[in-house]
Amino acid sequence: MxxxxxxxxxxxxxxxGPPFMTTGIGFGLGLRPEHYEExxxxxxxxxxxxxxxxxxxxxxxxxxxxxxxIRRDYPMVLHGVSLSIGSVDPLDARYLDDLxxxxxxxxxxxxxxxxxxxxxxxxxxxxxxxxxFTEEAxxxxxxxxxxxxxxxxxxxxxxxxxxxxxxxxxxxxxxEFIAELARRADCEILLDINNVYVSAFNHGFDAKTFLxxxxxxxxxxxxxxxxxxxxxxxxxxxxxxxAEQVWALYAEAVRQFPGVPTMIERDADIPPYTTxxxxxxIARxxxxxxxxxxxx
Amino acid sequence: xxxxxxxxxxxxxxxxxxxxxxGRSNAFLAEVSESDRADRTTLLGVYHxxxxxxxxxxxxxxxxxxxxxxxxxxxxxxxxAYIAAxxxxxxxxxxxxxxxxxxxxxxxxxxxxxTLGEMAQFEWLLGEAWDAPDCVxxxxxxxxxxxxxxxxxxxxxxxxxxxxxxxxFEVPQAWGRRAEVGPxxxxxxxxxxxxxxxxxxxxxxxxxxxxxADQAALLxxxxxxxxxxxLCESLVGFEGEGEAVARAAGLLRxxxxxxxxxxxxx
Numbered sequence: 001m002x003x004x005x006x007x008x009x010x011x012x013x014x015x016x017g018p019p020f021m022t023t024g025i026g027f028g029l030g031l032r033p034e035h036y037e038e039x040x041x042x043x044x045x046x047x048x049x050x051x052x053x054x055x056x057x058x059x060x061x062x063x064x065x066x067x068x069x070i071r072r073d074y075p076m077v078l079h080g081v082s083l084s085i086g087s088v089d090p091l092d093a094r095y096l097d098d099l100x101x102x103x104x105x106x107x108x109x110x111x112x113x114x115x116x117x118x119x120x121x122x123x124x125x126x127x128x129x130x131x132x133f134t135e136e137a138x139x140x141x142x143x144x145x146x147x148x149x150x151x152x153x154x155x156x157x158x159x160x161x162x163x164x165x166x167x168x169x170x171x172x173x174x175x176e177f178i179a180e181l182a183r184r185a186d187c188e189i190l191l192d193i194n195n196v197y198v199s200a201f202n203h204g205f206d207a208k209t210f211l212x213x214x215x216x217x218x219x220x221x222x223x224x225x226x227x228x229x230x231x232x233x234x235x236x237x238x239x240x241x242x243a244e245q246v247w248a249l250y251a252e253a254v255r256q257f258p259g260v261p262t263m264i265e266r267d268a269d270i271p272p273y274t275t276x277x278x279x280x281x282i283a284r285x286x287x288x289x290x291x292x293x294x295x296x
Numbered sequence: 297x298x299x300x301x302x303x304x305x306x307x308x309x310x311x312x313x314x315x316x317x318x319g320r321s322n323a324f325l326a327e328v329s330e331s332d333r334a335d336r337t338t339l340l341g342v343y344h345x346x347x348x349x350x351x352x353x354x355x356x357x358x359x360x361x362x363x364x365x366x367x368x369x370x371x372x373x374x375x376x377a378y379i380a381a382x383x384x385x386x387x388x389x390x391x392x393x394x395x396x397x398x399x400x401x402x403x404x405x406x407x408x409x410x411t412l413g414e415m416a417q418f419e420w421l422l423g424e425a426w427d428a429p430d431c432v433x434x435x436x437x438x439x440x441x442x443x444x445x446x447x448x449x450x451x452x453x454x455x456x457x458x459x460x461x462x463x464x465f466e467v468p469q470a471w472g473r474r475a476e477v478g479p480x481x482x483x484x485x486x487x488x489x490x491x492x493x494x495x496x497x498x499x500x501x502x503x504x505x506x507x508x509a510d511q512a513a514l515l516x517x518x519x520x521x522x523x524x525x526x527l528c529e530s531l532v533g534f535e536g537e538g539e540a541v542a543r544a545a546g547l548l549r550x551x552x553x554x555x556x557x558x559x560x561x562x
Contacts, residue, residue, distance in 0.1 A: 054388045059456070060430035062500050082387035088307040095387050120314045124384040126350050126392075127343060129313055136306050164342040166329045169303040202333055232334035235342055 028263035053080040086117035112157035132167035145185035159190035162198040162236030175213035192223035239268035364482035421459040428457035433555040457497035498555020510534035
């Protein structure tokens with residue numbers, strides 16, 4: 001899929017792909033094995049789930065059985081961690097084949113991964129390593145995004161990552177890089193509010209400037225998660241509730257990008273399902289407050 | 297010629313970052329901007345230490361029996377040695393621990409305790425069975441319904457999750473107690489003689505059981521795709537010639553009923 005093949009309003013319908021809405025699907029949670037049974041037994045707590053793609057890119061067994069079971073009751077999105085869209089390695093054709101097979105199985109609302117690289121020369125660091133914000137990196141990533149979109153026959157949604165270092169060679173701000181990438185590659189943005197907050201603190205930029213600089217029509221989804229403050233810097237850990245300051249930034253984001261689906265990620269120290277449902281309710285309330293403020 | 301230094305290419309930056317994480321070179325430090333928050337080594341440490349911690353977490357989840365056998369501290373050393381020797385070559389951490397049993401069997405000091413390599417081998421094969429391709433096992437009724445002449449050429453296919461191994465220590469018995477030992481190490485006793493074991497998953501739950509020598513010989517012949525008459529021959533060294541057919545048929549039926557057999561071919 002190339003930009004020229006998409007009409008201006010094609011964000012609502014991808015030719016050759018399943019129709020999907022950009023807004024209005026509500027509030028989701030990350031699908032985690034600790035909650036499988038409770039989710040299956042108590043449908044309706046959230047509007048949708050986000051599944052980590054790699055956890056289900058396996059031949060068979062329990063993970064896929066649960067995925068199919070829960071998919072019967074909920075819309076899903078697929079969220080990958082290993083696409084390594086920014087790596088100078090060739091795209092991993094086998095990985096893309098496996099992802100395409102999972103996409104066919106799940107029929108997700110959309111497919112996302114991270115704006116980063118995860119390895120080089122076939123060695124995987126299994127981390128979301130930041131890219132330099134250079135023209136070279138922009139051109140490189142834009143070309144790869146288009147190839148992935150061609151393979152998956154749908155737009156890719158890319159997430160801003162938390163970062164702890166910046167490159168001396170960067171020529172653009174992170175928000176300039178993301179906005180231009182979305183335009184050039186015709187991809188969309190998974191705006192992780194916690195990651196904006198973490199990176200803004202670590203690098204000393206204004207988080208609201210980041211939000212204001214993104215094209216609203218490209219923001220497909222929000223992420224929220226917890227972090228650990230190490231005094232000198234903040235580490236994105238996904239092991240605790242969303243911080244107050246991140247909720248405040250989210251309140252700004254929902255005013256600027258109304259109706260964008262939101263989900264909460266927890267990847268360690270997983271609490272009971274009901275605890276996460278209560279966090280989802282906070283997001284619902286903040287989004288509703290923003291909606292009422294706009295209406296007034 | 298200008299004195300300006302050309303900025304490093306994307307490939308060079310990624311290579312330097314990777315080498316920093318793997319402890320091969322500190323050259324990447326020069327590419328990182330000064331920060332008001334913390335020194336560059338501290339900030340890069342989030343990535344450097346995160347790399348090892350993430351893989352240790354993966355190995356801990358994949359090898360709970362090994363973790364219980366050596367204890368948390370020794371497991372950490374063992375995992376770090378494996379990580380140093382085995383950079384990950386698969387996009388998914390699901391496959392990262394694949395080489396641990398061989399590493400332990402070949403590397404000092406762990407090769408001095410063969411229980412460790414055996415535990416790792418058993419746990420990895422259990423993991424392979426756990427998410428192996430699904431399959432609806434054959435049912436005994438279909439086997440019984442076959443005409444007598446079909447048995448002349450009948451061969452069998454095992455379920456995709458089935459794994460065989462031979463253990464000199466009572467690893468599966470110890471593995472079953474892994475959650476009960478608390479801080480004390482899990483003790484793995486030697487077996488009186490090496491014992492063949494089979495692991496398989498008929499539906500969602502994994503099973504394992506020990507095999508008698510004749511059962512192991514028959515299963516090896518079956519996995520090799522040999523037809524029923526040759527399966528019977530594999531038992532001749534163990535039973536009297538007249539008893540081999542009945543023993544093979546009995547074992548086959550038991551294995552079908554246990555969900556180990558995916559199907560058969562006439």
